[in-house]
Amino acid sequence: MAASDFSRARWRTSSRSGSSGGQCVEVAHQPHAVGIRDSKHSDGPMLVLGPARWAAFLRSLRH
Structure with missing residues (x-):
């Protein structure tokens, strides 16, 4: 899937990202x-x- 397919996506920031603002992961x-x-x-x-x-990927994070 091309990256342009995400041009209108709603991106969410991980609740586990660092509070300092420099370590944020976004998922759409x-x-x-x-x-x-x-x-x-x-x-x-x-x-x-x-x-x-x-x-x-999510299963691997839980273990």
């Missing part, structure tokens, strides 16, 4: 993909995962 959900980016560089590169990979 689309029907067939999830985008992950650095809030300091919102125009920079992003990681795009499919639903199965996103679910696996």
Whole structure:
């Protein structure tokens, strides 16, 4: 999925991001993909995962 598919996405900041403001991760959900980016560089590169990979990523964080 192309990054431009996230141009109108609603980005959410992680509640686990640092309170100093310099360590924020943002996530946007689309029907067939999830985008992950650095809030300091919102125009920079992003990681795009499919639903199965996103679910696996979340499971790995819980262990």
